Every structure is written in C-alpha cells, then in structure tokens.
Amino acid sequence: MKATLRQILKLKKEYNHLPFFDFLRDESLSARQRLEFYPCMAPFIMSFGDLNRYVMRLEPTSDAYQAMVNEHSYEDDHHWQWYLEDFIKLGFDRNQISSTEYLHFLYSDRTVVNRLLSHKLAHLIYSSSSIVRLAIIEAIEETGNVLFELIGKLAVQIEAETGLELRYCGEFHFSKESGHAMTCDHAMIAQIEMDEETRIEAIEKVNLVFVWFREWTEELLTYAKQNSNYSDEVLIPNLHKKMTLV
Numbered sequence: 152m153k154a155t156l157r158q159i160l161k162l163k164k165e166y167n168h169l170p171f172f173d174f175l176r177d178e179s180l181s182a183r184q185r186l187e188f189y190p191c192m193a194p195f196i197m198s199f200g201d202l203n204r205y206v207m208r209l210e211p212t213s214d215a216y217q218a219m220v221n222e223h224s225y226e227d228d229h230h231w232q233w234y235l236e237d238f239i240k241l242g243f244d245r246n247q248i249s250s251t252e253y254l255h256f257l258y259s260d261r262t263v264v265n266r267l268l269s270h271k272l273a274h275l276i277y278s279s280s281s282i283v284r285l286a287i288i289e290a291i292e293e294t295g296n297v298l299f300e301l302i303g304k305l306a307v308q309i310e311a312e313t314g315l316e317l318r319y320c321g322e323f324h325f326s327k328e329s330g331h332a333m334t335c336d337h338a339m340i341a342q343i344e345m346d347e348e349t350r351i352e353a354i355e356k357v358n359l360v361f362v363w364f365r366e367w368t369e370e371l372l373t374y375a376k377q378n379s380n381y382s383d384e385v386l387i388p389n390l391h392k393k394m395t396l397v
C-alpha cells in the first residue's frame with residue numbers, strides 16, 4: 152500500500168491549500184463566523200454513520216482486510232451524534248423555520264454536493280474489494296484530518312470565550328479518530344501488499360475521493376459566503392446538562 156499512501160499524502164497537501172481551508176484560517180473573522188458553513192455539511196455528516204454501518208461494514212467476514220474495515224466502521228459510525236450536539240451549541244437550532252422548510256433546505260441545490268458525496272462514496276465502496284476499501288477509508292480519513300485540525304482550533308477559541316466545549320468540532324472528536332483506516336499507524340498500513348492491478352485501482356479511487364471532497368469544500372465555502380450576515384452571538388450555555396446524546 153506504500154505507493155497508494157504516498158499518493159494520499161500528496162493529495163492531502165494540495166487539499167490543505169483549498170480556498171475553504173484558507174477561509175477557516177482567516178483571522179479577520181471570528182471563530183463562530185468561520186463555522187457558519189456548519190449546517191451545509193449536515194447531509195454528508197449524517198449519512199456518514201450509514202456509510203460506515205451499512206456500506207463499509209460486512210459481517211461476518213473471514214477476510215482479514217474486511218475485518219479491519221469493520222473495526223474502523225465501529226470507530227466512525229456514531230460521530231454524527233456529536234455533530235448534532237454542536238449544531239445546537241453553535242446556535243443553529245434557533246432558526247425560526249418549520250421542519251418542512253428545513254427539509255427543503257437539506258434537499259435544496261445549496262446542499263446537493265453534500266448529498267451526492269455519500270452516494271458517490273457508497274458506489275465506490277460497494278464496487279471495491281476489502282483492500283481497496285482500506286485505501287478509500289484512508290483517503291477519507293486524511294481529508295477529515297485537514298478539516299478537524301482547523302475547526303479544532305476554532306473550537307478551542309470558542310471554548311476560551313464561552314466555556315462551551317464543542318465535542319464534534321474539537322479535541323473530543325479528534326482524539327477518538329485514529330486518523331487511519333484502522334487503529335494502527337501508517338507504517339502498519341504501508342506493509343499491506345498490493346498487486347499491480349489493485350494498486351492502480353486503489354490510486355484511481357483515492358484520486359476520485361479527493362476530487363469529490365474538493366467539490367464538497369467548494370459547496371461549504373459558497374454557503375459560508377452566502378451567509379455572511381451571520382450573528383456572532385453564540386451558544387447555549389450548560390447544554391451538556393440537557394443533552395442525552397453521548
């Protein structure tokens with residue numbers, strides 16, 4: 152898997168310099184303003200649990216690589232609960248619109264890339280062997296690593312200003328992510344042998360993952376810019392006391 156990992160790390164470096172991530176680094180905006188894109192990613196983040204539970208995971212399995220995929224899927228299948236928790240803490244629950252209007256937003260053209268990302272990834276994963284699935288997961292994890300490193304800094308700022316812990320955006324979530332397709336490091340993944348044909352397929356699919364996530368960041372940035380009249384007033388205090396989500 153060494154060549155595939157090298158390709159992933161090369162693409163990750165380019166991904167890190169996309170305009171959306173520059174927006175997240177823009178210190179002329181408050182931390183809360185930079186998180187204004189947050190509702191736009193709901194369709195993908197909410198679907199990501201299903202991708203892990205119902206698409207990546209295949210049980211029972213006697214395939215050692217699929218067993219690694221399964222193990223990883225348990226790590227990542229429930230993080231949407233923390234996403235919802237921060238959704239409230241960031242004040243997005245205060246929108247005075249009806250459930251129907253919110254559904255309309257979630258299925259509007261403003262979030263179409265987010266919705267299609269899950270479908271595209273499902274198609275890619277369904278059509279892949281377990282070893283290629285590991286490469287796809289690794290690519291997804293590295294895109295996530297870029298995002299979470301940046302929003303983690305925003306979460307630190309918000310906690311310093313308000314005392315509120317953002318568990319999805321911040322260290323709580325980051326610390327639960329191995330950052331890899333399984334609970335081991337790059338060195339171990341790199342040792343996995345791939346034949347030539349599989350390596351070519353894995354690299355093609357990893358390339359696609361980064362293309363699709365680049366499109367995803369473009370939609371998030373467009374949304375954030377359209378919502379530039381956002382309130383800087385944040386957050387509901389003591390939310391943990393009311394929340395039952397874990």
Ligand SMILES: [Fe+2]
Nearest residue numbers: 227230324328
């Ligand atoms: Fe996660």
Ligand SMILES: [Fe+2]
Nearest residue numbers: 227292295328
């Ligand atoms: Fe993850």
